[in-house]
Amino acid sequence: MSDTLRIGIIGGSGLYEMEGLTDIRMETVSTPFGAPSDDFLIGRLEGVDAELVFLPRHGRGHKLTPSEVPYRANVFGMKKLGVSWIISVSAVGSLREDIVPGHMVVIDQFIDRTKARASSFFEKGIVAHVAFGDPVCSALRSYLLAACAATDATYHDGGTYVCMEGPAFSTRAESNLYRSWGGAVIGMTNLPEAKLAREAEISYATLALSTDYDCWHEGHDDVTVEQVVEIMQKNVRAAKEIIRHVVPLIVAHDGPAPHSNALASAILSAKDGVPAERIEALSPIIGKYF
Secondary structure, three states: OOOOEEEEEEEOOHHHOOOOEEEEEEEEEOOOOOOOOOOEEEEEOOOOOOOOEEEEEEOOOOOOOOOOHHHHHHHHHHOOOOOOEEEEEEEEEEEEOOOOOOOOOOOEEEEEEEOOOOOOOOOOOOOOOOOOOOOOOHHHHHHHHHHHHHOEEEEEEEEEEEEEEOOOOOOOOHHHHHHHHHHEEOOOOHHHHHHHHHHHHEEEEEEEEEEEEEOOOOOOHOOHHHHHHHHHHHHHHHHHHHHHHHHHHHOOOOOOOOOOOOOOOOOOOOOOHOOOOHHOHHHHHHHOOO
């Protein structure tokens, strides 16, 4: 594991093509939870004393459905590489009139509607319950907001991300239900990702990119694929610019990442009863406690 500050970026493969990235290399990482979505791309932004670690959530070429994404392997791989901060860049549908396609939302809450995903590293003889009332790192969220403000992006401070299983989109009844719950956007990927990041003691935040209105919106069905693709391309360009601005703010953070001790009081299993193979398998995450 490197002593260099490493910042993880999980999103679409379009983020790989970031201008000003130097010392680029690819790394293959093995994990106890299988292979991650793809190899990790590691590089430096010019003039910044940190490395960025990119991972395309769905694999290059978008080969994995939201339910097939190996979330545990992805986050474990980030931890194994020494990542202490993760920025999730995620396309979403808007559940609010004021969140117009093309806008950014710096998420502060989640509602989990997934049902077919492993959502914890802790099993088979070791139990931990992390605090998750505030699922987003407040420091990283503040840095993302400052970075958004430094660009031309239109952004919203806070909003609840409803994470559904997919791959089909919501029914209109579901979409209106989520609106009644106070949902701001809907997506398919940030849970269990955010939960796993907390278990791995990685500070995590989401930059959500609105591509369209969900089906609650009158006229939603009139949106063409071409229009959505155009908005997505614009969003990726904006996300790259925001990342360029946020990285120096993270580098300047005073002290360790805020969630670097999230497991300090979370592991309930008696240490002398945890199977040795679980301690070894999870050593990048729990080694300091055993």
